[in-house]
Amino acid sequence: MSDIRDEVDAIIDDRPETHRVFTEILQVDTEHSVWTFEDIEADTGLFGELVSRGIVEKQDDGYSLADPTAVDAALAHRDNVNHAKNTELATDGSRSDVSETLSDDDNGRRYLNGQIDTSVDRIIKTISINRDRILSVVGVLALVVVFRLVAVRSVFQEGYVLLLGNDPYFYRYWVFDFVTANRSPLTVANGIKQGEPLLVATLQIVTALFGGGPAAAEQVLAWYPVAAAVVCGVSVYLIGTRLSDDRRVGLASTAILATLPVHAYRTSIGFADHHAFDVAILAVVFVTVAAYERTSPTSISQLLELTPWIILAGVGIGAHTLAWNAGALLLTPLGVYGVIRALASVRHDVSVLYR
Structure with missing residues (x-):
């Protein structure tokens, strides 16, 4: 029971909107000993994950919950936690009256200790519940x-660092120019300002953080x-997890990336060209696109909740154009x-910004 309950808790922690799906599945399972996928409102990605985690079992004529009691316990615990939070908010006023008898220092110290303890407990619980998920991500x-x-x-031979290829030595020249000139890491040389200043500036900053010497620059x-x-x-x-709602797709996609020859070569140790920097920024930009598509905002208020992702996308696009003089091509x-997103929105007579 505890394993399935932990699995349900992990899914709801990761995607709170699934609480409604679990509630519906539990109700259907209570009314029918065996049911079909069409009887519930869940996407195929989530349903496949429930089956793979053993929460839902395949029967001859359909599906059923492996342990309805565990699912019910997980949902009840979640409801109790939410109720406790609401109760705590409602009683804040009465507790503040009591706290007035204590000194400001005592109140501050108790509040800080309580916050730290709560945060540590939450982190430990999250790691414990999501242990398999964390290990699988770390593994891939x-x-x-x-x-x-x-x-x-x-690359590392007899105390020397030999970079792969010719182009990486171009960036090595500018980083070592920074080291010998002893200037601010935020300032790039005139010879690189019109080309790829962000990559050189980033390498300079990281080099400075590790001591700023030639050895640090080499590493x-x-x-x-x-x-x-x-x-x-x-x-x-x-991206894979968000778009498919199935972490197995994300793991498989990352494993494919790991063995992709062209990516492995361009991001290989010692290949200090601009390619690795470019593709990393580009990947982050497309994470923001996946976040937008996965959220599917239906109102301005929901769209505003995506503000951090929108800002990250803007910063990423700007950074990409500064990372390589032809970086705009990769965008x-x-x-x-x-364009396709706008045309699809017009076709379905919905807002281009939100659905």
């Missing part, structure tokens, strides 16, 4: 890293593509998406 990201370390012996140049590959892996996982798919 480790696969991404492993395939980028194939050339590690070619940053060697390892930055691998870090960019991890960013791509996380982004692909988020072409985003423009195509915008």
Whole structure:
């Protein structure tokens, strides 16, 4: 029972909107010993996840809950937590009267300790419930890293760092120019201002954070593509999971990315060209697109809730144009998406901004 309850808790924690789906499934399961997919309102991605996690079992003529009691307990616990929160808000006034008898320092200390304890407990519980999910994501990201370390012996030789290819030495020149000139990491040399200033500035900042010397610069140049590959892996996982509502799709997509030859080479250790930086920014931009599509706002208020994603998209697009002098070309798919999205909205007679 505890395993299924934990699985239900994990899904609702990750996607609160599924609480309604579980409530409906429990009601249908109570009324019918066996039911079909058409009897409930759930998308195929979520339903497939429920079956794969063992929450729903396949029967001869349909499906049924593996442990209705566990599902009911999870929903009841969730309702009790929400009720407790509402009660706590309602009694804040009475508690504030009592707290007036204490000193301001005592109140502040107790409040801070309580917040810390609550946050730690919440983090521990979240990790415990989502342990398998966290391990699977870490595992597939480790696969991404492993395939980028194939050339590690070619890069690190006899105390030297040998970059792969010719172009990476162009960026090495500018980073070492920063190291020897001893200027601010936020300032790039005149020779790179009109080309790809953001990549060089980013490498300068990270180099400064690690000491700012030649050795730090060598290590940053060697390892930055691998870090960019991890960013791509996380982004692909988020895109796949959000669009399909199934984390297995996200894991599979990231695993494919890990073994994709062209991506593995361009983000390999020691290949300190601009490609890894470009594709990492581009991946983050398309995460924002997936967030918009997954949320499907139906009103201005819901659209405003996407403000952080919209800001991130704007920053990402601007950053991409500063990362490579031809970076705008890689944003072409985003423009195509915008046109198709607008045409589809007009066809269905809905707002272009929200549905």
